[in-house]
Amino acid sequence: MPAIKTTNPLVVHTQNELHVLEHKHPIAAVFTMGALHEGHARLMDEARTYADHSGNKAGTVIVTVFVNPTQFNDPDDFANYPNTLDSDFEVCAKSDVDVLFVPQVSEIYPDEKVLAERISAGSLGNILEGAARPGHFDAVLTVVYRLIQITKPDVLFFGEKDFQQLVLVRQMVKALDLPVVVIGVPTVRDINGLALSSRNKKLTVASLKVASRLYQALTLAQQGISEGKAPADIEVECVAYLQAIAEIELDYFEILNEDLQTPKPNEKLRALVAARIGGVRLIDNISLNR
Numbered sequence: 001m002p003a004i005k006t007t008n009p010l011v012v013h014t015q016n017e018l019h020v021l022e023h024k025h026p027i028a029a030v031f032t033m034g035a036l037h038e039g040h041a042r043l044m045d046e047a048r049t050y051a052d053h054s055g056n057k058a059g060t061v062i063v064t065v066f067v068n069p070t071q072f073n074d075p076d077d078f079a080n081y082p083n084t085l086d087s088d089f090e091v092c093a094k095s096d097v098d099v100l101f102v103p104q105v106s107e108i109y110p111d112e113k114v115l116a117e118r119i120s121a122g123s124l125g126n127i128l129e130g131a132a133r134p135g136h137f138d139a140v141l142t143v144v145y146r147l148i149q150i151t152k153p154d155v156l157f158f159g160e161k162d163f164q165q166l167v168l169v170r171q172m173v174k175a176l177d178l179p180v181v182v183i184g185v186p187t188v189r190d191i192n193g194l195a196l197s198s199r200n201k202k203l204t205v206a207s208l209k210v211a212s213r214l215y216q217a218l219t220l221a222q223q224g225i226s227e228g229k230a231p232a233d234i235e236v237e238c239v240a241y242l243q244a245i246a247e248i249e250l251d252y253f254e255i256l257n258e259d260l261q262t263p264k265p266n267e268k269l270r271a272l273v274a275a276r277i278g279g280v281r282l283i284d285n286i287s288l289n290r
Contacts, residue, residue, distance in 0.1 A: 029153035044095035207278035
């Protein structure tokens with residue numbers, strides 16, 4: 001079987017091309033929709049470190065770039081999603097990725113039967129981001145499941161910025177008893193605290209400055225917890241803080257436990273926020289116990 005290149009990612013487009021390669025274990029994977037940035041690079045670096053735990057390039061790092069059509073509520077959003085494969089390749093090369101898997105839709109959903117076998121996110125998929133995008137997390141879990149089936153990783157890396165997605169993927173892996181470990185990686189931020197996202201490119205310079213207020217609200221919540229304030233009171237303060245900024249159209253600001261349930265005393269907490277700034281919808285979250 002052909003050996004995997006170790007200097008640059010080997011780009012493959014089909015399952016057959018992927019499966020004939022000699023994959024050394026552990027296989028560490030990062031699933032993306034492309035438009036890669038420093039946040040994705042951090043995931044890849046963590047995957048590389050995990051795969052190289054023996055210090056001898058012991059394992060394989062696979063990155064996927066697949067823009068999943070089923071998770072877009074607006075067909076125009078799907079049609080206009082950026083295609084940056086050349087620069088994505090460079091990001092992967094810098095992080096010493098072994099394989100870049102870039103499948104067509106027909107590789108992920110080869111027939112109507114596979115397309116119809118959607119995985120339900122349950123009630124947790126209907127809150128927060130799910131309330132704004134019905135069915136979104138069903139589609140996300142379904143494509144993650146398909147990519148797990150195809151890439152067969154030992155460990156998966158997801159960013160904490162999409163925390164609801166991370167929680168749901170972990171729940172799916174546990175419920176279906178899938179042989180993979182899911183590791184969350186802390187959010188990568190710019191100098192002003194704004195969480196890195198491909199959507200940030202749509203913001204003007206002025207909007208970027210306003211967007212950093214989301215992180216300020218999250219740190220305000222963190223401070224409130226350290227001062228012993230009740231989560232409900234902190235929510236009220238943070239909502240008032242953000243609503244006072246004219247350029248911010250707040251969707252939600254909530255404090256929940258790490259399973260995204262109503263918190264009980266002495267549980268670890270997480271603050272989550274979503275808002276539109278300059279017409280761009282941004283999300284962020286932070287652990288309140290760090």
